[in-house]
Amino acid sequence: MRAFADLLDRLIYTRSRNAKLKLIADYLAATPDPDRGWAMAALTGNLDLPAIKPAMIRALIEERVDPVLFRMSRDYVGDSAETVALLWPAPKAAPEDAEPLTVAQVVDRLATLSRSDAPAALAGMLDRLDADERFALLKMATGALRIGVSARLAKTALAQAFVLDVEAVEEVWHGIAPPYAALFDWAEGRGSQPTAADVPVFRPFMLAHPLEDLRVSLDDYAAEWKWDGIRVQLVHVAGETRLYSRAGDDITGSFPEVARDFRVPGVLDGELMVKGEFQGGTLEDGGGAASFNALQQRLGRKIVSAKMLADYPAFVRLYDILFDGPEDLRELPWAARRPRLEDFAGALDPERFDISQIIDAPDFTTLEGIRAGARDAAIEGVMLKRRDSPYVTGRRVGLWYKWKRDPLTADCVMMYAQRGNGRRSSFYSDYTFGCWTEQGELLPVGKAYSGITDEELKMLDSFVRNHTLNRFGPVREVEKSLVLEIAFDSIHASKRHKSGVAMRFPRIARIRTDKPAAEADTIAGLQRLIS
Template sequence: MNRFAELLDRLVLTPSRLGKLKLLTDYFRETEDPDRGLALAAITGDLTINAVKPAMLRALMEERMDPVLFRYSHDYVGDLAEAVSLVWPAPESHLRANRTPTLSEVVESLQTASRSDGPRVLARLLDSAESASARFAIIKLVTGGLRIGVSARLAKQALADLGGVDVNEVEEVWHGLSVPYLNLFAWLEGHGEKPERKPEALFRSVMLSTPVENNDLERLEPEHYAAEWKWDGIRVQVVAENGIKRLYSRTGDDVSGAFPDLMDAVQFDAAIDGELLVHDKKGGTGTFSDLQQRLNRKTVSAKVMEDYPVFVRVYDLLQEGEEDLRPLPFEERRKRLERFISELDPFRFDLSPLVEFSDWHDVDDKRKRPPHPVIEGVMLKRWSAPYMAGRAKGPWFKWKRDPYTVDAVLMYAQRGHGKRSSFYSDYTFGVWTGPEENPELVPVGKAYFGFTDAELKQIDKYVRDHTIDRFGPVRSVRADRQSGLVLEVAFEGLARSTRHKSGIAMRFPRVSRLRWDKPPAEADRLESLESLLDR
């Protein structure tokens, strides 16, 4: 357990991708089974522990410490796991364990505990831990969400580095594996066969695009590329094989259960790549806000499916029957896709249209003025390119439209997590509405990135100096026509929202500039956003 705790500590404190990769690879190489497999499952989100919930953890802590003092501690630290690990009292000497349990012992104890025994088992494990780092690691196993700056893809790259194989080979076999991945590590270390892809309808590693930058297009010939609209939905992969049907997210998570209406229309043996979207009430393409009504649900009611029917706008055909089409050039795959999709349910599957253009200036004009509000730009795909997993530069480009901006006033600030737990780094901002002589601010969004570390310190100081009220970890700052901090906020789009007082929700808001020079009275009004939404 101590080694896993040390790994988490070092990953949090290592900013570079290469540094994190080396830490992970060394850990997998030096740690024995099954601990390394359990660590891998925890990092990729595939480790499930149901016996303890965060509320139980708080109750345990408040049994051992004054509740008010603990709430102050939690407020200051910002992260529940970190706060508990720091203030958990050391047990009396006769109650201390002889040693810190291994990672596998911790996981087994928690997974076999009943809901009623869970808190007692967790308390015993925390008492046995030798350090705050070990307690932090145990709590993170329980609560999930490690927040160590490591994605599942990065963990798989570390596995590939361990075995000297391509990361796509790891991706190809991943969904046929089970925790603690004994056969995977045996293969990577050269004393076992490569795991077979026995389960059917497996995920294929997705092909990703790179942004158009600097003078990229000046070195490319327009006739070598096709253009498509870039739709603002969720990238998915629909795979069906011998009656087994699955819908995968771009990271390979099986999300089929949340979209039974779509899966009922899967009547083919193939693997297709596309964008999950939702129909609006007129049968057209709905907004991302509409699509959010279908996301992150374990179950979905008949009414929700009726009000927000989903469909896939198909980009590519990766496999048809038993034939793998990925090595073929995009031009050939596109022809196969056009024939293939003509036989599918048009309400649930439609073809991503090609965009005709004469030169890059023509593409740029179309990018800036797309024909539909759910379009966020254009995709450029080289006709001759095979379907390659990962983000190779050149075959696929994304050229997003320029973000919208608005000048808004900072209203509330909340403490961040992890390295930002000591700073107020999550900002709610608003714009003016009501009569000109007596307007009020209404919140229109929340942003927690886009600023530099130096700017973070400046805003944090401003928040502390201008706080007028406190609500737990949230501070309300002075914001009126005479006093307030104006933020220039960039965002990708707007949608109507019944959950927000303003009636508007922003897509991907981020702070693009601090307007220390601008009086808060000159910030934008809600009417400006409403007119933009209407357009």
């Protein structure tokens, strides 16, 4: 655990991407199997230790220190794992012949425990470790590293450590289980390169750059709607179907009806959505999609009830084709892949799959007008795809552009603030804000933590500390006097919120110190913006 704890400690305090890559690469090159494989699983979010839960960890620490002290310390530190690691009693002297705990020993032990046996086993491990190692153990066990390392960055570091092609690593990553023995055998020359011939593996998505102020010719670019669902990849190989999210997570179990109906060998790229509440029939007209708020009812569910399947039927609006059977089409230009996609989609159930239609616009000026008039709940903007572009991983300048519709804005009043995580754990950086009812009551309408500079963060943190009315654990209620201009992509009716509305992607656009709180927007005004 010592080497893994040192790695996490250094990653937390390193901002440079290249420096993080070197830290991970050096660790992987120096660490034996299977420790480095389990470390990669932790860094990429693929380590699952179901017996370890945050509530269990809280119970363990509250048996050893005053519960009030723990809660106050957690409020100050801003991270439960760090708080427990620091407060846990000093380790007992280990026998001279005791071997240090390894990452593999921790995973092997915790992965096989029942929930009744897990507390004693975890406590025994924590008793043997110092504070840094306890922090690493708890972060790994709960699957919440939050150290500024994405799964893609960790895989890039692995590729750099062993001089591999990162795209080749991504190609087979989801077909190999932790601790990735076959991958490291290939990396160090002991085995052949794993292939995706008979496994429905994930291929990295092609992504788009923001259009910003650029104007392009529609002779060179095709325009289609950017739909507001979640990007998915559909893979059917050797009789097996899987659905992958943009992050490469396997979400097949959450959408069984989509997997059931995708039975033609190939790999497609599309947008997963649910049908509109009052829409019936097929999806062939290009409409029929509900807002993202409806899709959220399905996301993250491991068990999907019959009622959920009936109330929120999922479908996929297809964007592109990567494989037609065993044939790899990614090197073909978009203009050649598009008819192949249309032919492929013809063999699929139109109730479950349709194609994102091309926008009929003779020139960019006409397209601007069409985009400006789009306020459909399921439309997020416009995609512009270069007609001669191959399907390549990541963002390549000049190939695909995303042109999001202009955000909506509302002036809201800050109501509550909570400490952030990571480097923001010392600041009140997460803000709940509200708008007025007709009766003059302020109700929460959203929460945001992005959109502000470091200087603005310090200003808001100072406001929270100097205008606190009440404290509720890590949350502070503040004086209702500061107005924040909130930008958001869309707004939807919500039965789960007292205000009756829910914002999509809220972020702070401006701090309105010039505006009295009484002049902030109303709930009724927000309701008129519902698509």
